[in-house]
Amino acid sequence: MGRRSKNKQDVPLPLELDQKIDGKVTKRLNDRLKYEAIRTRKQQESAQRATAQRAGGNARQKPAANAAGPAPSTNGKRKAPAVSKPQKKAKAAAKPAAESENESESDVEMAALDAPDDGWDKAVLESDSEGDADSFDGLDSDDEEAAASSEGAGDSDAEDEEVKQMPLSLLGDDSGSDDSDAGGGMESYDELDTDSDGDEEDGVTFRDMEKRSRRLDAAREEDEELARMELDEAEEVVEGERELFELPSAEQVEVEKDAPLDLSQVQLRIQEVIRVLNNFAQLRDEDKSRNDYMDQLKRDMCFYYGYNDFLMDKLLQLFTVSEAVEFFEANEVARPVTVRTNTLKARRRELAQALINRGVNLDPIGKWTKVGLTVFDSPVPIGATPEYMAGQYMIQAAASFLPVVSLAPQENEKVLDMSAAPGGKTTYCAALMKNTGLVVANDASRERSRALVANIHRLGVSNALVCNYDGREFPKVMGGFDRVLLDAPCSGTGVISKDASVKTNKGPEDFEMLTRLQKELILSAIDSVNADSPTGGYIVYSTCSVTVDEDEAVVDYALSKRPNVKLVNTELEFGRPGFTSFRGKSFHNSLSLTRRFYPHTHNMDGFFVAKFKKLSNKIQAADNTFVVPTGCGVKIKQKKKRAQ
Numbered sequence: 001m002g003r004r005s006k007n008k009q010d011v012p013l014p015l016e017l018d019q020k021i022d023g024k025v026t027k028r029l030n031d032r033l034k035y036e037a038i039r040t041r042k043q044q045e046s047a048q049r050a051t052a053q054r055a056g057g058n059a060r061q062k063p064a065a066n067a068a069g070p071a072p073s074t075n076g077k078r079k080a081p082a083v084s085k086p087q088k089k090a091k092a093a094a095k096p097a098a099e100s101e102n103e104s105e106s107d108v109e110m111a112a113l114d115a116p117d118d119g120w121d122k123a124v125l126e127s128d129s130e131g132d133a134d135s136f137d138g139l140d141s142d143d144e145e146a147a148a149s150s151e152g153a154g155d156s157d158a159e160d161e162e163v164k165q166m167p168l169s170l171l172g173d174d175s176g177s178d179d180s181d182a183g184g185g186m187e188s189y190d191e192l193d194t195d196s197d198g199d200e201e202d203g204v205t206f207r208d209m210e211k212r213s214r215r216l217d218a219a220r221e222e223d224e225e226l227a228r229m230e231l232d233e234a235e236e237v238v239e240g241e242r243e244l245f246e247l248p249s250a251e252q253v254e255v256e257k258d259a260p261l262d263l264s265q266v267q268l269r270i271q272e273v274i275r276v277l278n279n280f281a282q283l284r285d286e287d288k289s290r291n292d293y294m295d296q297l298k299r300d301m302c303f304y305y306g307y308n309d310f311l312m313d314k315l316l317q318l319f320t321v322s323e324a325v326e327f328f329e330a331n332e333v334a335r336p337v338t339v340r341t342n343t344l345k346a347r348r349r350e351l352a353q354a355l356i357n358r359g360v361n362l363d364p365i366g367k368w369t370k371v372g373l374t375v376f377d378s379p380v381p382i383g384a385t386p387e388y389m390a391g392q393y394m395i396q397a398a399a400s401f402l403p404v405v406s407l408a409p410q411e412n413e414k415v416l417d418m419s420a421a422p423g424g425k426t427t428y429c430a431a432l433m434k435n436t437g438l439v440v441a442n443d444a445s446r447e448r449s450r451a452l453v454a455n456i457h458r459l460g461v462s463n464a465l466v467c468n469y470d471g472r473e474f475p476k477v478m479g480g481f482d483r484v485l486l487d488a489p490c491s492g493t494g495v496i497s498k499d500a501s502v503k504t505n506k507g508p509e510d511f512e513m514l515t516r517l518q519k520e521l522i523l524s525a526i527d528s529v530n531a532d533s534p535t536g537g538y539i540v541y542s543t544c545s546v547t548v549d550e551d552e553a554v555v556d557y558a559l560s561k562r563p564n565v566k567l568v569n570t571e572l573e574f575g576r577p578g579f580t581s582f583r584g585k586s587f588h589n590s591l592s593l594t595r596r597f598y599p600h601t602h603n604m605d606g607f608f609v610a611k612f613k614k615l616s617n618k619i620q621a622a623d624n625t626f627v628v629p630t631g632c633g634v635k636i637k638q639k640k641k642r643a644q
């Protein structure tokens with residue numbers, strides 16, 4: 001079973017349901033408990049502030065509740081906060097480290113709690129959003145470019161309105177495609193403020209807004225700091241009072257098999273065991289080994305998070321125990337919904353405006369992509385807007401952009417997407433190639449290819465050819481590609497937040513079968529590329545799995561079987577280097593050029609990307625002959641190398 005993820009984009013559940021899912025305590029509930037005391041205190045503060053303001057006082061008062069220390073628990077004793085340090089870290093890590101500026105769910109809640117009670121800011125925000133539709137209607141792309149190029153000189157109401165609605169980060173980025181940047185856009189609210197007569201008529205200027213906003217930010221930061229201090233203090237007290245943690249006896253373990261503890265108790269034990277493991281010399285029980293603690297931890301984490309033993313073992317091999325918890329926690333939270341602008345049909349700025357007009361709350365994904373948007377919430381189904389129907393965007397996970405960014409297909413090239421359905425990457429390739437050249441979109445599954453064809457039509461792709469071969473046969477069907485993408489079938493351990501069944505539905509045989517297939521496919525992908533391509537000669541291998549067996553081990557196998565390729569830089573700006581050794585096994589040093597992406601560090605699906613350059617179409621065989629490999633070990637002998 002395990003904990004279930006809750007999509008930030010979902011309609012919020014009623015509180016009672018939200019707190020208990022599958023009868024288990026969720027992290028959300030823990031967060032709520034943690035912040036309950038703070039919320040109560042803030043309400044008191046707010047009331048005090050209002051009283052002080054009514055009495056003519058201007059100064060921000062230090063909250064009395066805080067001066068008195070944290071709110072006492074019901075039994076009058078200080079209690080440890082419900083959320084562990086590892087969880088706090090996980091929460092912080094769930095913020096996109098590399099680029100995105102999304103707030104985590106509970107951060108958003110905190111921000112809401114911090115909102116002043118006077119309603120002023122809310123009123124301003126509401127009136128802004130009411131103006132959305134008018135301000136963007138009729139703004140065609142020419143107007144938009146003119147507005148952008150006049151940089152700050154705009155004095156029309158429409159421009160003022162536009163600036164109020166658009167996220168600042170979009171204002172400075174008018175590219176709409178990966179390779180162009182029209183620049184322009186307003187730089188800051190200060191500039192805008194120079195010509196905001198219309199707003200002054202309403203008694204509110206942008207400068208006012210900005211000042212108020214800064215004051216509120218400062219107040220919020222102060223509050224957050226106080227809350228942090230309180231929590232740390234409470235944790236320290238508990239730390240000091242804590243008794244030595246004892247592992248359950250063998251009998252207790254047996255009893256728990258039939259009558260498991262409730263989730264909050266298991267969660268506490270997980271925290272305790274991690275605390276011991278992280279300070280083993282000091283906190284261990286002399287009679288217990290590290291393995292004893294690890295065994296208990298695995299049992300508890302399997303139960304708490306709902307993984308099978310096999311996958312739990314595999315994942316624990318990847319991370320330290322603390323980081324493993326961060327990974328598991330991140331898998332309980334849905335990744336942000338992201339869309340890719342289809343630059344064959346729209347520019348990102350225009351698309352963003354159209355969606356904002358529909359009340360969609362969005363932002364660019366990050367600096368690394370000029371076509372991605374994160375959708376925070378939407379009053380309309382994001383997969384059913386007129387813009388979606390018109391093919392202006394694809395709903396696509398941010399991590400799924402990465403293999404295509406790395407592949408970097410060029411105009412007029414011949415590109416193979418070896419396992420293409422449902423077509424997120426095929427259609428991105430076509431867009432980067434501006435519908436020129438040829439994209440062969442292959443997938444072994446005819447069933448899945450229906451969605452591929454539908455997406456190709458919807459997005460207006462006209463340079464794609466769809467086929468249904470087993471990728472392992474491909475070199476015998478067609479070859480000479482400038483670039484090949486192999487987004488391989490995999491176990492999906494990077495996308496557990498989307499598909500929790502991955503936690504339990506794979507065992508050792510599945511991994512064996514998958515890795516064999518991946519190894520055969522990667523050789524076919526390499527053999528399908530023309531090393532003499534004037535513009536390319538590249539292969540990108542990607543998976544949405546984080547296991548080394550499916551990632552580095554497959555790439556290392558390819559390097560050993562195909563000495564006519566080498567790994568090159570993925571050209572991706574972030575991501576962790578791949579492993580060059582793992583559990584006593586060494587991989588080729590160049591594996592450090594591959595990139596790993598994790599939900600808990602990058603707030604995107606777990607992904608792996610490796611990029612090869614093919615150096616020659618032939619390889620030298622052991623018997624000194626040169627062969628042109630054609631995938632899966634089928635070789636055509638070439639003439640013997642002349643004796644030296």
Ligand SMILES: C[S@@+](CC[C@H](N)C(=O)[O-])C[C@H]1O[C@@H](n2cnc3c(N)ncnc32)[C@H](O)[C@@H]1O
Binds near residue numbers: 422423
């Ligand atoms: C990770 S998905 C591909 C996702 C796709 N690249 C995208 O971005 O939308 C892997 C795909 O591999 C296909 N597949 C599985 N075995 C295959 C094989 N032997 N040859 C080609 N495709 C295969 C599956 O049908 C599945 O659609």
